[in-house]
Amino acid sequence: MPDAPILELEKVSMAFEGKQVLRNVSLILHHNETYGITGPSGCGKSTLLRIVNDLLSPTSGSVRFQEKDVREWNPQELRRRVVMVPQEAKMFPGTVRANLVWGLKVHGMTTEDEQLKAILREVQLWPIDLDGNAENLSGGQKQRVAIARALLLKPNVLLLDEPTSALDTDSALAVEKTINSLLSDHQMGVLIVTHNKEQAERFTSRVLELENLSEAS
Amino acid sequence: MQLDLFALFQIPEQYTVMLQRYAAAMILLAVLIIVTKWQGIGIGHKLIVGTIRGTIQIILMALILVYIFALSDLIVIFGVLTFMGVFAGHTTRSNLERIPGVMRATLPGILVGALSVMAVVVVLEIIDWRSGPGEFIIPMGGMLIGNCMGLTSLVIDRMWSNAQKQRPLLETALALGATPKQATELTIRESIRSGLLPNLNRYASLGIVSIPGLMSGMIIGGVNPLEAAIYQVIIFIMIFLSAMIAALITSRLFLREMFNERAQLTVPPPEP
């Protein structure tokens, strides 16, 4: 199979009520690739991920996933394959297990506890009480549940918005390692927003640096 | 009563007493408004407008009620109920004016919820309405419509404010590929539950704490107390059923106002 891009952004621009946030952003993501997105606060990094996930439609430009415009995909199907872990990783009311299988459940899929255990081990969150209240987890634990929850969907593209901001370096490295191994296992591509320069350098193959348009103009 | 020429130029005594009572109630209203102001609840002007409008409406209604109760044509009676339902839908819109598309969601819910239950009651003759169709069907229908109105506007208010306040949670759900319905399921369930709570309380304390007006009226009107009591239980079940139907329809329809066809949230962030 020729290595067709898994995700293509072409001249994506975004404005909120006349306020320009993104201008002509283009990027190409391939399988097994980790692409970093950096830039100052408020420059539109989260907005860009939302556009890729089709939670927002850009004011102009296009996003193609597997060579098909995202607008031609069924939104739920697209978001199962292009999963986003939002910046504020929220837990659904209920247990840790309920949170982990939440994504699978909405797509009518199930899983065994063994698989949950395996994925939790990979994000360095095992052992944990699967029947415990997810709301009682620490910020860093919640982030890892959110990542595990996304990985269980076996996405083609994983969109991570500052996924390790609440983790210590060791846990962050472990999460990176997990994602790296999944990259080759699943023919996955990763777009990761990070503030952490070191993380961008060691973890990503390319970095897109966004600038703050409102300040520039 | 004797004929007294002077009486024509005076306000009859029964009305002066009534106006005094109304004035006394206005003092209570003033206290209420002061309390809401003080507590920052911010419904003061709604209370004032509601009082003026409500007084006029109910006086007009009292005057025509005699005729409405005398109605015997089922089609006309259901026409009156439909009018009441439309008015209820309009009311939900004006009480939730910051939210767009309210009436598009509540009106079908209220009409289907209240009228379908009322139609079943009439067709199956669950209540003995034949002795006075207007007298039975209109007040009962009104009760159902009122409860549907209350629950649907609560559901919408909750759905909207949750979408504003718990945006990240909603976004988390959508980003995992949840449909708008799946993403809001919990909110809808909780708002229906809490919206039914006052009535569940009334239901549980029925006859001991809450002595419903309809039952009292029937007993005063000479209906067998046992029959009046049974009616009251039936009415509660009708209320729950119709309010539930209305809430489910309204919540489903309101999803279309909150999300677009790409399942993107269109609710704006809360005003600062």
Ligand SMILES: Nc1ncnc2c1ncn2[C@@H]1O[C@H](COP(=O)(O)OP(=O)(O)OP(=O)(O)O)[C@@H](O)[C@H]1O
């Ligand atoms: N729904 C929205 N409506 C209006 N403006 C928005 C909306 N979402 C984001 N913005 C604006 O777009 C700009 C970019 O926001 P965004 O969250 O993408 O920034 P960011 O780069 O992720 O910042 P941070 O690093 O702090 O997370 C901000 O100025 C924000 O106020």
Ligand SMILES: [Mg+2]
């Ligand atoms: Mg952000």
